[in-house]
Amino acid sequence: MAIACVEDFRHQARRRLPRFLFDYVDGGSYAEETLRRNVSDLQRLALRQRVMRDVSDVRTSTVLLGREVSMPVALAPIGLAGLYARRGEVQAARAAEAAGVPFILSASACCAIEEVAASVSKPLLFQLYMIKDRAFMADMLGRARDAGVETLVMTVDLIMHSPRYRDMRSTLTGRQTIMDRMRRMVQILSHPVWAWDVGVRGRPHILGNFAPAMPGGAGLAQFTDWVSRNFDPSITWDDLAWVRHHWPGRLVLKGILDREDALRAVDVGAGSIIVSNHGGRQLDGAPSAIRALPHVADAVAGRMEILMDGGIRSGIDVLRALASGADGVLLGRAWAFALAADGQQGVAQMLQLLHHELSVAMALTGHSRVADIGGDALLPDTSLL
Numbered sequence: 548m549a550i551a552c553v554e555d556f557r558h559q560a561r562r563r564l565p566r567f568l569f570d571y572v573d574g575g576s577y578a579e580e581t582l583r584r585n586v587s588d589l590q591r592l593a594l595r596q597r598v599m600r601d602v603s604d605v606r607t608s609t610v611l612l613g614r615e616v617s618m619p620v621a622l623a624p625i626g627l628a629g630l631y632a633r634r635g636e637v638q639a640a641r642a643a644e645a646a647g648v649p650f651i652l653s654a655s656a657c658c659a660i661e662e663v664a665a666s667v668s669k670p671l672l673f674q675l676y677m678i679k680d681r682a683f684m685a686d687m688l689g690r691a692r693d694a695g696v697e698t699l700v701m702t703v704d705l706i707m708h709s710p711r712y713r714d715m716r717s718t719l720t721g722r723q724t725i726m727d728r729m730r731r732m733v734q735i736l737s738h739p740v741w742a743w744d745v746g747v748r749g750r751p752h753i754l755g756n757f758a759p760a761m762p763g764g765a766g767l768a769q770f771t772d773w774v775s776r777n778f779d780p781s782i783t784w785d786d787l788a789w790v791r792h793h794w795p796g797r798l799v800l801k802g803i804l805d806r807e808d809a810l811r812a813v814d815v816g817a818g819s820i821i822v823s824n825h826g827g828r829q830l831d832g833a834p835s836a837i838r839a840l841p842h843v844a845d846a847v848a849g850r851m852e853i854l855m856d857g858g859i860r861s862g863i864d865v866l867r868a869l870a871s872g873a874d875g876v877l878l879g880r881a882w883a884f885a886l887a888a889d890g891q892q893g894v895a896q897m898l899q900l901l902h903h904e905l906s907v908a909m910a911l912t913g914h915s916r917v918a919d920i921g922g923d924a925l926l927p928d929t930s931l932l
Contacts (some may be wrong), residue, residue, distance in 0.1 A: 550888075553881045555858045556897060560631070563741055565734035567717040568630055572883045574825035575714035582827025584835040585858030592837070592867045593926040597913030605906050608647075609917040611875040612698055612819060612852070613671060613797055615649030618902050619875035619917055620865060621896075622882050623856050624674035624700065624801075629657025631887035633749035637666045639886050642894035644669055646902075651700050651877070654687065659755020664694035674700040674801070677782040681789070683760050688793045690756075696795045700821070701787075704802030708781040709829050762780035776878075789816045804839045806846035818891065819852035826879050827859055837871055844872025862904025870924035 550556060561569050575582030605616040615909075622643050622661075628635040636658040643650035644667045651672040652663050664671050671698040678684045691699065714720045718727040735742050760777075779786075790798070800812050801821035812820045822840045824833045836857035844853050855868045856877035868876045885897035909915070913925045 550893075550896060550900075553884065556881070556884040556888045556893060559893075560766060560884040563696060563738065563846070564631065564887050565731070567714070567731055567734055570717045571711040571719055572625070573630070573710055574752065575831065576709035576711050576829055577831035578712070579827060579831065580841040581824055581831050581833050581835065582722075583826050585824070585837070586860065587690045588835040589858045589860075589867055592871070593645060594863070594866065594870075594908065596910055596911055596925050600913040602910040602913065602915050604911050605903055605915050607902060607909070607917060609875070611854075612649050612799065614648075614649065614669075616649065616875075618865070618868060618905055619873075620652060620901065621649040621672070621854070621875065621877050622651035622896070623877035623879040624651045624656075624702070625879060625883050626653045626655035627657055628653070628883060628886060629749060630745060631883055632746050632890040632893075634658055634662075635745075635749075635886050635890075636663050638891035639882060640667050640671065640893050642873065642891045642898065646898040648898065654756050655754065656753055657749075658757060659758070660690055660694045660696070662755060664696070670695045672698040673905070674694065674798075676702050676705055677779045677786060677790075679777050679779045680760065685793050686759070686791075687756065690792075691696070692796075693839050696843055698799060698818075699790075699794050699796060700789065700799040700801050702801045702825075703782075704804075704823070704825050704829050706778055708775060708778075709831070711817065713830065747909045755848060777841055779849050784811050784815060791816070797893075800853075803843060804833060804836070806842050809846045810845045813847055813850050817851065821877060822848075822853060822855040823877075824857055837868065840868065840871045840873055862901045863908045865901065865905050866908040866920065866924065867874055868910065869920040870922055872922075 593873045607816060609619050611615060611619055612621060622639060628639060633640055636652060636656045640650040640663050649672055652660060654675045660673060673691045715815050718731045781885050797818045799819040799821060800817045802823050802825060803809050803812060804824055809820055822836050824836055836855050840855050840897050853872060854875045854877055855873040856879055859865060859876050860881060861879055865876050881897060882894050885893035914920050
């Protein structure tokens with residue numbers, strides 16, 4: 548099948564991956580209301596078409612997360628991406644670097660930060676949660692510094708795992724009876740190409756970043772148990788002082804939906820925030836990221852860089868986010884689907900498609916530069932359409 552858009556990569560990923568893995572990346576928490584809103588609320592934003600403007604020199608380049616980028620896009624941190632393709636984080640990081648966009652490595656990646664950092668020439672960005680074991684967390688921050696990381700992305704909305712019905716039904720989580728394990732094995736054996744390339748050649752059972760904390764094994768079962776016991780629900784804004792003591796570099800806070808929380812992020816000296824509901828994977832019933840974005844952007848009023856993730860599926864969606872107050876966006880499922888479909892080449896192709904879509908959308912709304920995109924790119928009242 549010819550690939551024309553992100554949804555095509557999603558269909559390919561569904562065919563290639565065992566069900567429990569596809570449902571893990573495709574699904575959200577509870578009944579997935581917020582997951583659906585992330586996409587549908589973006590699609591409801593109608594663009595204001597403008598004509599007879601000189602758009603012969605459209606440029607998508609800008610500055611994002613402290614570096615020059617080819618377009619206002621970064622690859623979001625996705626846990627266990629090494630299960631979607633052989634050494635998946637390495638392949639995605641290489642595709643991102645070649646495309647000129649940042650790659651944010653998840654702390655719960657299959658590939659260790661040292662391996663991924665050695666595979667690219669530019670510094671990685673690294674994502675981390677607040678963990679109860681502060682000694683382990685300090686060690687992780689030290690490893691990040693030693694690997695050349697300059698920007699830390701703290702995810703602040705994952706203090707405990709929310710119920711994810713799809714994961715329970717597909718046997719990824721839940722009781723884990725003998726029958727559940729057998730069902731999962733059947734799913735794996737029914738995808739022999741994936742099992743050989745990823746399961747055998749890729750060795751994804753090694754969770755490099757958390758392996759030192761799991762001497763009894765670093766497989767999926769050990770990881771799930773460890774994170775459930777070590778995410779810290781007691782954290783407050785005061786705990787960021789501890790992070791600042793151990794991290795002198797750029798600090799980004801991911802998981803902001805409320806204007807008051809955005810103002811606190813300004814107060815603690817974060818360089819950027821990411822308006823995010825964790826891709827609809829945490830608080831179901833929370834507003835979509837695009838709905839929360841204008842209120843957050845209005846609150847901080849240009850005092851910090853604002854990014855958004857959740858529901859971005861096209862270059863048109865990127866433009867919608869920029870017009871709603873974002874300086875850039877993070878892609879999550881879009882690159883996970885592309886990675887699962889065709890590895891590094893899939894991620895590269897997906898980024899090329901988004902770049903072209905964004906360029907065309909900018910031209911047809913009368914914009915030649917990213918910095919010029921504002922609220923006037925959207926129609927004020929879509930109910931009239």
